[in-house]
Amino acid sequence: xxxxxxQVVLRTLTVPVLExxxxxxxxxxxxxxxxxxFRMDEAVVDFKVRRKIVxxxxxxxxxxKIEIADAPPPKLEVxxxxxxxSLVESVEQTAAAAGLKVCALGLLPYANVRALDAFKLVDDxxxxxxxxLRPDEMNIDVIAQQTLLFSRGxxxxxPPEKPATADATVPKVDAPGSDTTSFIxxxxxxxxxxxxxxxxxxxxxxxEPNRSVARVAVSGVTGHEASxxxxxxxxxxxxxxxxxxGTVFDLPAEAxxxxxxALPAIGLALGCGDESGLPFDFLNPKKPAVQxxxxxxRILAGAAAAVALFIFTLAIRQHLINRHQKVLTxxxxxxxxxxxxxxxxxxxxxxxxxxxxxxxxxxxxxDHYAYLSAVLPASxxxxxxxxxxxxxxxxxxxxxxxxxxxxxxxDKQLRAAGYDVKxxxxxxxxxxxxxxxxxxxxxIIPPKQVLDLSKVKTPPRPADDVSLDPSFNKGGGG
Numbered sequence: 001x002x003x004x005x006x007q008v009v010l011r012t013l014t015v016p017v018l019e020x021x022x023x024x025x026x027x028x029x030x031x032x033x034x035x036x037x038f039r040m041d042e043a044v045v046d047f048k049v050r051r052k053i054v055x056x057x058x059x060x061x062x063x064x065k066i067e068i069a070d071a072p073p074p075k076l077e078v079x080x081x082x083x084x085x086s087l088v089e090s091v092e093q094t095a096a097a098a099g100l101k102v103c104a105l106g107l108l109p110y111a112n113v114r115a116l117d118a119f120k121l122v123d124d125x126x127x128x129x130x131x132x133l134r135p136d137e138m139n140i141d142v143i144a145q146q147t148l149l150f151s152r153g154x155x156x157x158x159p160p161e162k163p164a165t166a167d168a169t170v171p172k173v174d175a176p177g178s179d180t181t182s183f184i185x186x187x188x189x190x191x192x193x194x195x196x197x198x199x200x201x202x203x204x205x206x207x208e209p210n211r212s213v214a215r216v217a218v219s220g221v222t223g224h225e226a227s228x229x230x231x232x233x234x235x236x237x238x239x240x241x242x243x244x245x246g247t248v249f250d251l252p253a254e255a256x257x258x259x260x261x262a263l264p265a266i267g268l269a270l271g272c273g274d275e276s277g278l279p280f281d282f283l284n285p286k287k288p289a290v291q292x293x294x295x296x297x298r299i300l301a302g303a304a305a306a307v308a309l310f311i312f313t314l315a316i317r318q319h320l321i322n323r324h325q326k327v328l329t330x331x332x333x334x335x336x337x338x339x340x341x342x343x344x345x346x347x348x349x350x351x352x353x354x355x356x357x358x359x360x361x362x363x364x365x366x367d368h369y370a371y372l373s374a375v376l377p378a379s380x381x382x383x384x385x386x387x388x389x390x391x392x393x394x395x396x397x398x399x400x401x402x403x404x405x406x407x408x409x410x411d412k413q414l415r416a417a418g419y420d421v422k423x424x425x426x427x428x429x430x431x432x433x434x435x436x437x438x439x440x441x442x443x444i445i446p447p448k449q450v451l452d453l454s455k456v457k458t459p460p461r462p463a464d465d466v467s468l469d470p471s472f473n474k475g476g477g478g
Contacts, residue, residue, distance in 0.1 A: 003091075003282060004108050006137075006153050009036060009082045014075045017052065024049075024076075026288035032080045044088050046285035047080040048110075050147050079148065081107055081280050088282050104272055107280040108264045109141045109151045114274075115267030116217060117146055119248055121241060126214035129204075131197055132263070133220030133228065138193060140200040142213060149211070150204040154196040158189055158222060190227040194235050201236075216240040221261035354389075365389050367451050372397075374456035375417040379465075381406045383435070395419075395443040400435040407439050420444035 013031050018024040028047050033040040053075040088105060095102045112130050121128055127144040136157050142150035201213055215238065218229050225242050233240035245266055246256025259266075271278040338345075369387070372395075376382065386398040401407045407426050414421045422442040429438030 003083055003087065003105060004153075007083060007087060008107060010151065011035070011080045011082075012050075013047075013078045013080055014053065015078055017074045017076055020289070021286055022289035024078075025286045028078060028080055029288050032082060036082055038084060042085050043082045044085050044282045044285055045080060045082045046280045046282055047078050048147075048279040050077045050079050052076055081282075083282055092283075102283055104268070104278055104281045105283040106268050106271060106278045107282075109139065109148050110279050111264040111267030111271065112139075112141050112219075113143045113146055113148050113267065113279075114271045115245070115263045116143055116243075118266075118270065119217070119241075119243060121215055121217060127208075127211055129197070129201065129213045129216045131193065131216060131218045131220075131228065131232070133193065133218065133222045133225060135222060138196060138220075140197055142200075142204050142208075144211065150200070150207060152200045152203060154200075156189070156192050156196060158224070188227065188231075189222070189224045190231040193224075193228045194231045197232055198235065214238070217243050219243040219245075219260070219263045364451075367453065368395065368445070370453060371417070371451050371456065374453070374458045375413055376459075377406060377410060377413065378459040378462075380462060382410060393445040393447075395445065397441040397443070399439055399441060400429070400431055401437045401439065402435055404437055407437060410441070414441070414443060418446060418449045420446060 011032055013028060015024065015027045015031065018027060025047070029040070029045055032045060036043055055072045055074065091105055092102050112132060116128060116130055125145070127142055127149060130139075130141045130143060132139040132141070133156075136155065138154050138156045140150075140152050140154070141148060197216065204213065216232050216236065218225050218232070218240065219242075229240045229242045243263060244256070245251070245259045245263055246253075249259075249266070251259055268278070368389075376384075380402075382399050382401040384397055384399055386396075388396045390396075399407070399410070401410070404426055407424055411421055411424055420443065422444070424439050424441060426437055426439045428436060430436040
């Protein structure tokens with residue numbers, strides 16, 4: 001199948017010479033994407049190399065050699081055709097609905113190029129204009145050396161059975177190169193076609209000023225082809241031929257009347273049979289080299305690195321957890337063993353605190369303790385239940401006494417021993433040993449107090465004192 005010229009975007013590009021067809025396709029896609037009327041991802045692009053443009057070479061005049069400095073490198077002139085992808089998909093769906101499979105999807109003007117080559121009208125150097133007539137439009141393709149040089153379409157409808165009475169005029173353009181322009185009312189379909197052919201040849205001469213059209217060929221099944229050939233030959237004054245595929249391809253007489261309008265189909269069939277294939281095939285276009293999406297590659301590489309880092313972090317985390325768990329297990333076993341000795345440790349801490357307080361106070365509290373043991377009444381009258389000291393030089397005693405007179409005597413004895421005694425607060429508080437009074441005594445050590453243990457004498461121990469007996473119940477007091 002072939003795509004009509006009206007549905008194709010054609011561009012002529014000049015690109016660097018590239019041997020790799022995929023690299024050339026990449027360059028073509030890059031350049032043509034700049035001026036397509038639709039997005040590149042919606043397009044199917046194919047191309048054909050027209051010719052190689054070689055820069056001027058050094059000329060030799062006599063014995064002198066003139067070199068051209070900074071000559072540009074060779075270039076390729078490429079004809080690019082692009083159609084919408086939706087058109088290709090529509091053709092495939094239509095063929096599938098008819099129970100057919102599309103093998104190739106070419107370009108109609110190049111199908112005409114291939115078909116015209118079978119007629120051998122001119123040699124390779126001359127250009128031929130092929131006029132393809134259809135009931136509602138016409139195409140003019142200029143061909144040389146099996147290459148499409150120019151293509152133009154025009155809406156030319158078959159005239160009604162009765163001539164139109166409209167007063168509109170159509171410009172009459174003389175043959176290329178003439179400056180004469182007049183206005184006529186076209187009286188026939190052949191005249192309208194001729195006017196469009198002249199316009200097309202004028203446009204072609206502007207594109208290719210150094211090349212002229214040597215012959216015109218006409219094809220179609222409108223019934224007006226013979227009159228069109230006559231009108232064109234008369235207007236342009238150059239050979240004009242009506243193409244008859246049936247004669248060229250030696251078809252049976254009954255098939256010749258049907259094959260006259262099948263010139264593009266014949267050209268497509270011939271192109272598919274050629275060793276090089278179709279110049280344009282939108283079903284299997286020349287594809288560029290796969291372009292690496294570096295942004296996507298960087299994103300994927302970053303994601304992979306992040307995943308690897310995450311897995312590595314998890315492995316390190318698990319290793320550290322296992323190591324610390326092992327240490328924790330060891331510490332828990334050690335703690336369980338040492339927790340059994342906690343009470344002993346706490347007592348040691350308290351004792352150490354007391355010793356630290358004594359040391360920090362800068363006083364010999366043991367001497368005061370021994371001194372107080374000597375100056376206090378005998379244990380039959382009073383005993384100490386607790387003793388506390390502070391770094392500020394304060395001694396606090398909790399005592400249990402037989403009577404209030406004993407506590408009054410205690411106050412006098414402590415003052416006589418050199419201590420400053422705060423007034424005693426006596427409260428009843430009998431214990432199981434018959435000591436009915438309780439008091440807290442606070443002693444302030446004067447700064448200039450000097451202890452002389454040699455001048456005091458400790459009261460004798462009672463005869464029934466068992467405090468040094470290891471089996472004695474330490475919860476009692478005596």
